[in-house]
Every structure is written in structure tokens, then in C-alpha cells.
Amino acid sequence: MAAKPLSSVEHQGWGPLRSPVHETYPLMQIQAQPRPRTKPPEARREELMNAAQALFLKKGVGATVIREITDSAEVAKGSFYLYFSSKEDIHIALAERFHALHVGNLDRATGQWPGTDWGGKLGAWVKAAATGFLDDGPLVSMFFDALPHIPDKRPNAIGKHLEELLGAGTEAGAWFVVDPGVTADFLLGGLRGVVGDALTGETSASRMQVVERLQQLFFRIVGLPEN
DSSP states (O other): OOOOOOOHHHHTTOOSOOOHHHHHSOGGGOOOOOOOSSOOHHHHHHHHHHHHHHHHHHHOTTTOOHHHHHHHHTSOHHHHTTTOSSHHHHHHHHHHHHHHHHHHHHHHHHHTSOTTOHHHHHHHHHHHHHHHHHHTHHHHIIIIISSSOOOOOSOOHHHHHHHHHHHHHHHTTSOOOSOHHHHHHHHHHHHHHHHHHHHHTSOOOOHHHHHHHHHHHHHHHHTOOOO
């Protein structure tokens, strides 16, 4: 039987050729890294909040049950209680997120005006608040008007922002408001009412007209020229 021919390397006594890749990285060790099975807590919490918000808007807070929230977020029901103690708790969290978003918009709007231009700041506040509420009409209704109301006694962050602006303007001598807190509540209630009429079609005013009318109202209340 003829002998099997050897390679030139084997003739030299070096043995068969081997790939350096296989020497350094054995096949059993070349494996794809496993994908993470869990999401970061912040992402999971946000998904639960988004699912709850969609259901609250569709069915109402009272008619929604926790099982529907977890099913929509595709998590086990027990996972809900890692982030929230109850349906009321997630309702509060949604309201806080809503207020934080709008307060951030109000900060940016008023911050574009010089520190001494209080009329500019107040007008910018009204425009940002009104357009924000018009854009988020269903959420405004859910958080401010629909039952059940948010089971929380903390101050309204948007109203507090307006109160601070009115107080700062009074201290600067731009206007005189005896009680900035009460005045802010009154003005914010009026703003919500006007925006509500626009959203339900009870007024034919354009968005720009709604903003201008509200600016005139705010200026009149604090004693600034309406133009």
C-alpha cells in the first residue's frame, strides 16, 4: 500500500500545519455575548408609565386595572409593584412627569428674555403655557379635570412656577401683586378654561388669538399695558 505523501512541513518534523487563530482562540471559546434579558429599571418604569397613560386616556383612570397596564407593557403583574405601590401612585408619577416637562418649557421660554423685561417674561410664560396645554389637551383634561383627581396634596408645579414669576416681578417693581399664590391659581384656572374652550370647539379663535387674549388678561391682572 503506497504511503500517504507528507507535506514539506511534516518532512521537516514540525507536524501538520495548524491555524494560529485556532491556537489562540479555540472554537469552543468563540461565542457571541448573550443579550441582556432585563432592561434597566428606568426603562422598565417608563414603559409602565407609557402603558398606563395610554390606557388612562382611552378608558379613564377609574376603569383601568393594573393587570391591563402590565399586559400592555408586557411585564409580569408583580413587576408593577417594584416601581409603584398602586394605580394611584402611577397616576401621580404621570402627573409629575407632565408638570416637569411643562415647567422645563416655561423655564426655557422665560429665560430667553432679559432679567429686566418682566412684560416679555410674562408674555412668554403665557404663550408657552397656552401652546403646551393646547398640544397636550387630552393630558390636561386627565390631570386637571377628569375624575378621579390626582390623589396628591403637593402644590401644582406649573402654578408654583407662575407664582414665583409673579412674586419676582413684584419684588422688582415691575407690577404689584398682593398675593402671588392666589393670583397664580386664578390666572392658571382662567388659562385652562380658555384652552378648554379652544379644544372643544366652543370658540372659533385661532391659536394665535387664544394666546393673545390670554396675554392681555394676564397683563391686565398685574397692571401692565396690554400692548
